[in-house]
Amino acid sequence: MTWDDDAVGDRRRDPSSRASGREVLLQVAGYFGLVTAVVALVVGAVFAVTVWGVAAKPGGFAAPSASGRGAPLPPMTTSTSDGGAGSTARGEEADDPNAVTGSEVAPLVEPEPETEAAPVVEGDWLTVVSDATGIPARALAAYALAHVAIAAEEPQCGVDWTTIAAIGAVESGHGSHGESVLEASGMVSPKILGPALDGDGVAAIHDTDGGALDGDVRWDRAVGPMQFIPSTWDQWGADANGDGVADPSQIDDAAYAAARYLCASGPMTSAEGWRAAVFSYNHLESYVDKVAGIANGYADALG
Numbered sequence: 001m002t003w004d005d006d007a008v009g010d011r012r013r014d015p016s017s018r019a020s021g022r023e024v025l026l027q028v029a030g031y032f033g034l035v036t037a038v039v040a041l042v043v044g045a046v047f048a049v050t051v052w053g054v055a056a057k058p059g060g061f062a063a064p065s066a067s068g069r070g071a072p073l074p075p076m077t078t079s080t081s082d083g084g085a086g087s088t089a090r091g092e093e094a095d096d097p098n099a100v101t102g103s104e105v106a107p108l109v110e111p112e113p114e115t116e117a118a119p120v121v122e123g124d125w126l127t128v129v130s131d132a133t134g135i136p137a138r139a140l141a142a143y144a145l146a147h148v149a150i151a152a153e154e155p156q157c158g159v160d161w162t163t164i165a166a167i168g169a170v171e172s173g174h175g176s177h178g179e180s181v182l183e184a185s186g187m188v189s190p191k192i193l194g195p196a197l198d199g200d201g202v203a204a205i206h207d208t209d210g211g212a213l214d215g216d217v218r219w220d221r222a223v224g225p226m227q228f229i230p231s232t233w234d235q236w237g238a239d240a241n242g243d244g245v246a247d248p249s250q251i252d253d254a255a256y257a258a259a260r261y262l263c264a265s266g267p268m269t270s271a272e273g274w275r276a277a278v279f280s281y282n283h284l285e286s287y288v289d290k291v292a293g294i295a296n297g298y299a300d301a302l303g
Contacts, residue, residue: 066292067271067298068278072162073151074129074144075122118242119148132301135165138182139174139225139251142240146255149240150263157263159277163263164255166294167281168225175225175251182225186241186251191215194222197229205229213248224248226258236261 049179121144130137140161147161168174175182177192196219197205205220211228211269214221220229228237228248237246240256247253262268278288 014245063066066289066296067234067274068160068163068166068268068292068295070158070269071147071162071299073148075125076119076148076163077122078119082140119145121145129302133165133298135169135298136174136176136182138184139168140165140187142186142251142255143168143203145240145252146259149256150259153260154263156267156269158267159259159262162295162298163268163274163291164259164277165277166291167258168251168255168289169294170287171227172225174240182251186253187247188225188249188251191249192224192227194229196221205231209234224254226249226254228254228257232261233257236264 051114096108121141126137126140126144129135130140133140135143143161143165146164147159150157150159165174172180172192173187175188175192180188180190180192182188193214193216195202196216197203198219207217207230208220211217213230213233220231222229223233224247226248233246233248236257237248238253238257238260239246240252241250243250245253246257262277262281265280266273268277270276275288275292278291279285281287281291
């Protein structure tokens, strides 16, 4: 033991002995050092937790998790199976020069020729919302129709057109990525293809469709305006425009499939449920936050 230890031991054996001035100073210094160490430990812990918290929730602990607020169902008109306009949902005579062709939701039962009516987005709504949000009218029609279709199919889900549109914006700029153009038919030309999923900075997914959708017989690639990989499209692909083909490069089909995929995660009527569904689309919290910001921006644009 050091001489300090001996001195302390002597004092414990002889309570009447008095500590020297040097010993008192050493004790004070020791206590001060202990307090300093404890304070440093606490500050370090707070700093570490704060850093972790900001990384997990960039908005900070006090900020609520970003999520889409939702939007009401778009107003619809009807169209006869031969493409002619029928009565509006409010019983008014349809006069819809802005109606977008090729954007009808396929009915569950094959319609009788020229008798059954399919929903079409109301032209005035389409024009106003497209102007306010900057979403191309043809893409907006697909998102709106997907909202209406999924609301009828899975009313407990709660996904809406602003969320579907926000994903379309992030994934492909509403079908405008690169040199691609969204045609009036809803087809994106040329096809939008993601990088080969060959494991080089991305997941490694070997070809699952013989190149039928993505043209790659070695690796899978994400396809179309909503960027579905072939194996996912095989499960969730939909024929929304009623042409008999489920095509990920056709925006009506792709938007409706995206809505179905999102709803598979469960109800999106709470912030937690909404974030879980969008996270299932792309496993990044930053992606979820970005989609939330865009979706809420669309809602804000309508006042």
